[in-house]
Amino acid sequence: MNKQNILNRRRFLTGSSTLLGASMLSTLPTMASSALGHSSRSGSQGATINSDQNTHKVPVLTGKEFDLYVSKQSAIVNGKKSMATLINNSLPAPTLKMREGDTVVIRVHNQMDESTSIHWHGLLVPFEMDGVPGISFDGIPANSTFTYKFKLKQSGTYWYHSHSGFQEQTGMLGAIVIEPKGREGHPIDEDHVIVLSDWTSRNPHNLLKLLKQRADFDNYHLPDFKKLLSDIAETDMKTAFDKRKMWNQMRMMPTDFTDLSGENTFTYLINGKTTAANWAQIVKAGQRVKLRFINASAQTIFDVRIPGLKMTVVATDGIDVAPVAIDDFRIGVAETYDVIVTPTKDGHTIFAQNIDRSGYVAATLATKEGACAATPTMDKIEWLTMADMMGAMGADGYKAKHAKTEYDFKSDMRVDSPRMNLDDPGINLRKINREVLNYSQLRSVDEAIFAEQRKPTREIELHLTGNMERYIWAFDGVKFSDATPVNIKPGERVRITLVNDTMMNHPMHLHGMWSDLRMPNGEFQVRKHTIMVQPAQKISFDVTGEAGRWAWHCHLLYHMEAGMFREVAVI
Numbered sequence: 017m018n019k020q021n022i023l024n025r026r027r028f029l030t031g032s033s034t035l036l037g038a039s040m041l042s043t044l045p046t047m048a049s050s051a052l053g054h055s056s057r058s059g060s061q062g063a064t065i066n067s068d069q070n071t072h073k074v075p076v077l078t079g080k081e082f083d084l085y086v087s088k089q090s091a092i093v094n095g096k097k098s099m100a101t102l103i104n105n106s107l108p109a110p111t112l113k114m115r116e117g118d119t120v121v122i123r124v125h126n127q128m129d130e131s132t133s134i135h136w137h138g139l140l141v142p143f144e145m146d147g148v149p150g151i152s153f154d155g156i157p158a159n160s161t162f163t164y165k166f167k168l169k170q171s172g173t174y175w176y177h178s179h180s181g182f183q184e185q186t187g188m189l190g191a192i193v194i195e196p197k198g199r200e201g202h203p204i205d206e207d208h209v210i211v212l213s214d215w216t217s218r219n220p221h222n223l224l225k226l227l228k229q230r231a232d233f234d235n236y237h238l239p240d241f242k243k244l245l246s247d248i249a250e251t252d253m254k255t256a257f258d259k260r261k262m263w264n265q266m267r268m269m270p271t272d273f274t275d276l277s278g279e280n281t282f283t284y285l286i287n288g289k290t291t292a293a294n295w296a297q298i299v300k301a302g303q304r305v306k307l308r309f310i311n312a313s314a315q316t317i318f319d320v321r322i323p324g325l326k327m328t329v330v331a332t333d334g335i336d337v338a339p340v341a342i343d344d345f346r347i348g349v350a351e352t353y354d355v356i357v358t359p360t361k362d363g364h365t366i367f368a369q370n371i372d373r374s375g376y377v378a379a380t381l382a383t384k385e386g387a388c389a390a391t392p393t394m395d396k397i398e399w400l401t402m403a404d405m406m407g408a409m410g411a412d413g414y415k416a417k418h419a420k421t422e423y424d425f426k427s428d429m430r431v432d433s434p435r436m437n438l439d440d441p442g443i444n445l446r447k448i449n450r451e452v453l454n455y456s457q458l459r460s461v462d463e464a465i466f467a468e469q470r471k472p473t474r475e476i477e478l479h480l481t482g483n484m485e486r487y488i489w490a491f492d493g494v495k496f497s498d499a500t501p502v503n504i505k506p507g508e509r510v511r512i513t514l515v516n517d518t519m520m521n522h523p524m525h526l527h528g529m530w531s532d533l534r535m536p537n538g539e540f541q542v543r544k545h546t547i548m549v550q551p552a553q554k555i556s557f558d559v560t561g562e563a564g565r566w567a568w569h570c571h572l573l574y575h576m577e578a579g580m581f582r583e584v585a586v587i
């Protein structure tokens with residue numbers, strides 16, 4: 017280790033001292049309990065988690081062996097007590113700090129009366145260790161222990177979550193930080209994880225049921241979105257839109273679409289804390305602070321900024337990118353962004369507003385104990401454009417077909433002329449007078465990644481489809497329950513093209529393999545594990561078949577549950 021490395025390492029440790037302290041505390045009972053057997057820790061004796069108070073620090077577990085205890089607990093959020101599924105009694109779950117090259121052993125002790133699972137999001141692991149019940153293994157039965165073991169082939173910011181039912185929505189989510197081996201990243205003084213999540217005191221099963229009965233029951237801006245869809249089906253796209261102009265004048269708002277809002281359903285959390293609790297981290301002015309943002313929400317896309325501070329994006333989905341300085345970035349569900357900031361004043365607000373501006377969460381980066389900055393107001397919403405609904409041809413070149421003849425009742429519409437540009441930050445970020453990140457600015461820098469870019473020998477094109485009225489989300493209009501797996505051969509290089517035939521953003525996650533996003537001209541752009549596909553957008557990425565059975569799905573949990581899920585069989 018050269019001098020520079022030692023210096024960086026020391027800084028890393030100094031910066032994380034409070035977290036490491038917490039980690040030692042939290043490892044002790046774990047060690048004590050393993051001597052007594054599996055079911056001795058946590059369980060019913062866990063104290064209620066209170067997200068309204070900034071008392072609980074997220075524990076950090078380090079090393080090569082981990083014990084995770086999953087149990088039903090209760091959590092208080094906004095003064096309301098509701099059921100939580102927690103790992104080691106913590107919301108979010110403990111941050112797991114690991115080292116590239118290590119083989120880690122993670123024992124997951126299921127202390128519940130229902131089965132569970134943990135998926136290591138973005139980690140390349142043997143498929144039996146990937147943690148998707150019904151695809152990669154049978155799940156972890158009630159009151160039993162499953163041991164995961166795999167070698168860490170990568171470094172960076174990742175996360176982990178349950179892949180069973182709605183357990184992720186009720187708290188089974190946490191950060192993974194893997195230190196690089198033999199490489200040094202950007203010099204930094206402080207290193208902190210920022211986990212964004214959405215919380216609901218309502219039963220998620222009931223929420224899905226409600227969405228199926230009336231997809232717009234919680235739509236913040238859309239009193240009559242279904243009407244627009246039925247107009248399109250009855251007449252044609254152009255007539256329906258002409259009619260929409262009239263709606264606009266009537267102050268009705270067919271704008272962007274989140275199906276669960278911050279108005280009625282969700283409270284947003286940073287590191288498990290509400291805005292009122294104000295999660296805060298003390299840093300020093302002038303220091304280079306790395307913030308590892310993880311969107312661990314079930315259903316919420318966030319737009320993040322720290323007013324007054326430029327953020328330099330240095331990595332996404334664990335992969336280093338050429339640094340780009342911006343004011344705002346959109347983070348889809350399951351994506352991660354590492355940014356570096358240099359605090360200049362006593363208090364800075366970390367502000368994450370959701371995509372439809374129906375809610376936000378704020379936390380503080382402070383150079384003085386107790387310092388706090390003003391909370392900004394949420395940005396205004398924008399109208400969806402014709403391009404959002406119809407693709408590249410927009411208003412002039414109406415060409416959309418009636419979906420009902422294409423995919424029968426399961427899809428509302430089909431976009432025949434999708435747009436392929438990656439430089440659109442997305443709805444509600446287009447008219448902001450600040451520098452907003454877009455995908456075309458993300459460029460992988462690792463030469464090894466470029467070396468892996470082979471010409472694909474085959475292309476697979478799939479459409480992302482939806483029927484809002486029945487709340488069916490699917491690939492090519494076929495729900496997972498009716499679908500056959502997508503087949504790829506081991507080692508085969510395949511270009512996957514997705515066309516979004518819906519008016520929502522879908523953060524698409526393919527397990528087990530990297531998704532190498534291409535520019536519209538086919539050139540390699542950036543390596544990711546989760547790619548946001550915007551309304552009426554067509555994107556392409558290349559993958560190399562990794563042997564196993566893998567999940568491929570929209571990471572909006574309710575879309576996944578409603579059918580936007582496929583198995584990819586690499587055999």
Ligand SMILES: [Cu+2]
Nearest residue numbers: 522570572575
């Ligand atoms: Cu989706």
